[in-house]
Ligand SMILES: [Ca+2]
């Protein structure tokens with residue numbers, strides 16, 4: 001997007017002195033002057049701070065990735081049996097039957113209280129009369145912990161997939177670190193089954209994080225390159 005006619009990535013790179021972005025962005029002289037003036041205004045305002053969002057998507061099209069971890073009786077596969085986009089999705093099967101199996105689809109670290117996280121995925125459920133069904137949920141990880149360390153529930157969308165085929169499940173969280181004990185967020189894809197080997201499919205996972213300093217880990221374990229989506233001054 002443009003800020004005063006300047007590409008917001010340039011403003012971000014210069015104002016925040018990000019060496020990576022300085023390295024990959026080329027500046028024309030007149031653009032650089034505009035950016036520097038803009039940054040000076042930010043400094044003069046004094047209390048001004050720059051906020052940016054990070055967004056990422058994942059669709060399992062690499063043909064091998066599943067998730068960052070599991071909880072309970074979750075069996076994962078990168079599947080070509082169903083796909084909302086492309087030819088692959090995540091197949092989540094419950095075996096043996098019991099508990100609430102989960103696939104860890106995103107992990108975000110470096111969060112602070114008040115950060116907002118909006119996450120969604122498409123889920124494939126054809127049993128409109130009941131289970132199996134899917135749900136989107138989240139939990140925290142402790143400061144310095146791994147994706148498999150549990151810091152308490154962050155709740156989520158209480159709505160189950162309705163069984164009409166591919167359907168979007170989404171929820172927005174305002175991060176609560178539990179008085180500083182946690183700084184990580186794990187997005188769960190959950191299955192609620194009626195019988196052993198019930199399954200659902202998940203595709204087109206998306207996440208948007210209000211922090212520009214957080215790190216987003218995708219389902220294949222890679223950290224996601226920042227795609228600056230919005231830019232605002234408060
Ligand atoms: Ca896909």
Ligand SMILES: [Ca+2]
Nearest residue numbers: 127130132133
């Ligand atoms: Ca169902």
